[in-house]
Amino acid sequence: METVQQANWLKEAVNFFVDLYPIKRQRDLNAIYREVTLLLQKYAHAQAAAIIRLEDSITARVLYASDNYISGFINATVIDEVVSIYEIRIANGALITKAPDDILVLIPVKEKAFTGVFALFIDKGTDVNDAFRQFLQHVWTGLKETAMLIQTYYSIEELSTRFNAILGTIPESIVFIDDSGRQGWLNGPAARLLHLNEDNNAPMAIAAAMQQLRNDAVNREDILKEAGQLFSSPNRSIKNWEWLFGTPVELALSVSCVPVRSTNISGRLWVFDDITEIYKANDMLKELNTELVEKRRIADEQNKAKSDFLANMSHEIRTPMNGVIGMASILANTQLTEEQADYVETIRISGETLLSIINDILDFSKIESGKMELEAQPLNIRTAIEETYDLLAMKAGEKGIDLLYYIDPMVPAEIHGDMVRLKQILMNLVSNGLKFTERGEVLVNVTSISNEQDDHILQFSVKDTGIGIPQDKFYKLFDTFSQVDSSTTRKFGGTGLGLAICRRLVALMGGTIKAESTVGVGSTFTFTISAKASRMAINYTARDKTNEQKLTGKRVLVLDDNITNLKIMQAQCELWHMLPLTTYSFDEAEAALRSTPFDLVMVDMLMPGKDGVEVARILKREYPQLPIILFSSAGYLPLDAAEMKELFAVVLHKPAKQAQIERAFIEALNMRSPVARTGAEPIPTSPTRTQNDTAQVKILVAEDNDINQKMIMRALEKLGYTADLAENGKIAVELLHSTRYQLIFMDVMMPEMDGYQATRIIRDMYGDRSDRPVIIATTANALTGDREKIFENGMDDYIPKPFKMQDIKNKIDEWTPKLPQLQ
Template sequence: MGIRKLIKQPRQANGNTLLICIDHNGIINSLEGPVIHLLGYQPDYLMGRVFREFIPDEDEHKLNCLFDNCTDRSEFRVRRSDGSLMYADAFVYDVFDDTHTHLGYCLRIYDMTARMAQINSLIENEEKFLAIIDNTRDIICIFRDRKILYINEVSVKMLGYPREELYRRDYFSLFSENDRERVEEYELVNKDKRAGRWNFIAELITAEGKKLICEFDIKSIRYGGSKASMAVIHDITDYTLALAELTQAKQEAESANRIKSDFLAMMSHEIRTPLNGVIGMTNLLLNTGLTAVQRDYAENIQASGENLISIINDILDLTKIDSGRMELESEAFELQVCIEDTLDLLAYKAIEKQLDLLYFIEHDVPTVLKGDVLRLRQILLNLVSNAIKFTSSGEIFISVQLLGQSADEVELKFQVKDTGIGIDPDKIAHLFEAFVQADSSTTRKYGGTGLGLAISKRLVSLMGGEIWAQSEPGKGSEFFFTIKAKTSLVAKPRLRVKGNVVQLKDRRVLIVDDNQTNCQILKLHFESWGMKPVIAESGQAALSMLENESAFHIAVLDYQMPGMDGIQLARKIRRMGRYEKLPLILLSSSGDHEQHSAGLFDARLLKPVRIKGLFDEVLHIMTDIEKRRKMAEPQTNQIDVNLSQRLPLRILVAEDNLVNQKLAISLLNLMGYKVDAVLNGAEVLKIMNEKEYDIILMDLQMPEMNGIEATIRIREIYPPEKQPHIIAITANAMLGDREKCLEAGMVDYMSKPIKIFELQAALEKWGALKLESRKIG
């Protein structure tokens, strides 16, 4: 034998091996590696003990052989603390000091227990390789160039051929005629692969003509000094038959489940019918003369009925998915629009709790996708509304990143993060089960059935993704989900803004907000537009930057900040000489402050901020500062608080976004008007059957019936003298939109955000004409 490797210090152990060093007397003097995990002993217990104490007597000769220098490697057993035996594959190293004095030995031990357990289940106390091979349950065959070089005893029993005949046969002749040509071609293609291993399923024919369905695991090996192939062949005939029976049983169970789901859906619909009657009659009851106590009872009935309707709707969604009747739509949509629409629907709830709703889409995420936007919005609504429900202060942040992309498909990862009460980690696994709450007590405090997350999980699965959560009590929660969607070039994106704009390039913008997440989001967007953003975390820090740093071209101020709010900061900036005319944009959750800040700001944007709206305002300001400054001068544009007396107009606001609706009402209230408001075009037609209006402020994009459709219906239904003047209100401001509005019968067009003086001017112009026509009529 060769000279054994000599070392001064053996290599360190890793997570899968033990390194045990002993002296000439066999006493353990050094240990490394997962001792407790593999042997169950504490390292201190082993130190100073004779290693041979832990070796069974029948294996001691193998250890002696290592130390007598007759071999470098041996296999033996080591007794664990619980009395069981660990099978060890050991390499020995001589250890010397700097003077070449022999100090002892180090054994690098690999745990072979799992492998030996499998071997021992086939044949006990057998150490010879050939005996193991011959007694395994699988056929093992080594072949080269179609000739069988070795085949184990199991092969003889399973195939029924004498061993001598098998050695004379062509290896491929063992396959059925249906598979022979396919297997030959398959192995020809795969045998030269670098990995040297491949798998397939095929049929073998026994001597009696019986077909065996087998799973093949083939690996390239060296045999007899040359390259060969070894096939481990596992008979899966019984398994295949059992799987077929299981599949049939599964189909029968799914059919039974569909019957159950159909019954549940039918019962849900049956419940809705009387429940709609309860809610409808309660609405009628609330419109009668009730005492305070009676009204309270009726309102409780109405709220309970509406909650029950919501639960039934969730059950219908759940049963529709479980019964396989949920089919996803596939249409082009803009991801940014989807997220912003979702946040708009929940903005009012967030404002009530003074929470920030934020989002950020990574710049490599495609802007236009093809899929079911309504179901994606439903998932986001469930997650964000839950986040709002369980968050008392702070923020809810949505982010989207690209995980992978092919020619026509992307995989996206969504995150919904909040600063709420958090969830115990041991309860997260049950979150996505139907009717399960993270804590049953939350049902009483926060409401809900737990169906929302169950439905979200199923919808995410239909979209080819997964959903999961991370949380700690008191530290907020993070919900993640992935989806797969097609990319689409059907429609050009309207909202995503990329690339530098000449008018914005290198312009310095000051961002003032105490919310760091919002600051970082705005910073990334401004940088993508070629601007140079600077962040201030408070009003005082902003004033310091304005005094000490080089000039800024524009500033974006948050309204709600501790210590000094956005309006107070704006007043201080206006009193600074060189920043008296600095363009300022205010970010706020409502428009109630407008009367206290006239002339301070060049633009106001409602939160959650729509990025396209922010871009349009910044670009407009930077390209036409002087014109906008004149429009904002308070001395030349005064709010007419008596406009309603001069022009007593009957005004209707049609706006589905509650925050924007509240803003429009607030602006009209400043002029003295008391107005009505509805959520969509269908409600416009309904209320016009009851009242006459002179002016309708009509949002273009509304559910059920949009502003264009409602306007066309009004022009068709009512005679000219009964028709109100309809003024379009839209966030799009796209080329051709004005023409579409006028063509539909609208008289004017205003883009969001609504400017109070533009609104006042429109009312003065069209209100005077309407009143004049009313007199003539």
């Protein structure tokens, strides 16, 4: 017998289904319980198995167990939870009262009259891999059908008992007629079926009686057609040939006819098997299946109604939230006292927290309803990580936690995938790491674990140095609406949906996700995705080559107390063909400077003993011309601007992008004398816009909600723009007949005429003219694929609600160079 490790689980699943089929013809419930359980134990290579019926949430009854000791370990509460979630549960013995040294697998089944689990006790050495899990999923399908059969037998138990008694006392009817027509015989049941005397074996009498039997059948036309084919060749045979009698059917026969050939006799053997009860049971099953199909149709309609409801709720919730967050952003840019500014910031943070919770719920609903579709556009993995870190940098800075990442050189620069959803996974995992980490670091590591031409399996690991997760809580991690600590006194909040959404998104990307953790040390969440490398990626531009030449061969000394950061900087500098020396010891760094000429030094700000400022002061006294780069996560530096210029060539704030570090190195190397610049200083990307510039843009706002009208009009006013207001799409179209606009902010849901219809009319009005206005949709619907619908209806761009004043400014700045010119 194959060992568990050698088992071909697909083959075992097929064998299970093959052997399950005859069990379904069983008429004894206890036999079904026993044989299905033993069959499951056999093909799962389990040490023991049981079928357990859940009587209520606290009572479970073992219907059959392969070993008697199993009964003492059953936990009804756990079974109730598994049945409620309706998901296969695999865990160690912690799920049972007195855990054996095994792995416990609970496979739920749930029908009207039968609810419970099939339990498997697997040897702890079993590799619970993807193949085994697929085996369980396949087996689950058969067990669901078995549960349905059990339910059917509950309802027809009396009929089934009578049927079994009949089959137990009356054998099949058997008739033989030779080809010559001289011999024939029949048994007692056949005589009674054909209304003949058992002693009357005359072939002509038997043939006439069988002819009469065929004529009495309600499906005689089908029987005659099959008979024509049967008798067309002496060697033809037929089995499971149904002869039906009565309307509704009172008698159903399964007829078999096979040729019999011997030296002296040739003829045909007929076997009539009374399958009336089976036929009726199958009829009931057909009715049950019809009922199930109808219930599924109703469930689908209910799911659609739920999706529509969630879409409407998304709009109804986001619309007022747009006012809350938008007005808070406007208010924050007015003259406020310190107390008032604190209140405004509290409103903003609370609003965005609520929005995050709503987004989790809506995303989960979108995935559950099958409406989540991933894009396949070229995306840069480094950009995805860096943009995620940009959003979390403030939170990390407040806690003094380093945000680090390392991308293996074998990982393609760009892949085809969904940037938004990849960032969503990273955002959830990294923000969880920050939430549960008080000091240390969060590290994202990306490697390619498999690749074939352009097809890669990429592995992302998010490692923190936080509080860790107890082993007995691991089973809760990826469950929906579940948290490791769900008590009323829990320290950390949340919906319990984040990791569940991550698991579903990773699955949509063709991968898996898992977690490893040690309490007090930290946790690592690892997920994989299947991705195709993008051939559109340009890895080395002319500027990149120039930068690489500037850095090649340069000696850099990196001083940091974070070992992980030192390893990353070592690898990165080597990729730039630099000669790095990394150390966490100031004494070692000082000794290295005395023995080796370095081109520049990078020091961390927060270090035990001497911080970055103290180190720089010491080094500048001995090496005044040596450029020093400060790597800071502290935000505030305890020195004035003059001293900063004197000490540091560049100040980088963590987390710094790879391109920022490269620019900092080149800038420091180019400096003959240190000139300070901090990573916090904004770099202008466009000329400053004057009041006259903004006034020249003709803007129309189409919005029906009073609060949102006030919010967007005040935001535009604060930004220096003037705009006209239309309360619905119809008024917007009318205004365009008298006034020429360059830019329209168009709400998609408005009375009388919505934004989609208004946009189509405007597009028809202007056709291909170059002076047609740019239309930017404002939408509060985050569930039903508005993005695709927006572009399908001719809109140029969109802003999802709720949005802030900065979002409006960014959109206007982005589109201003492309706006039509008014004569």
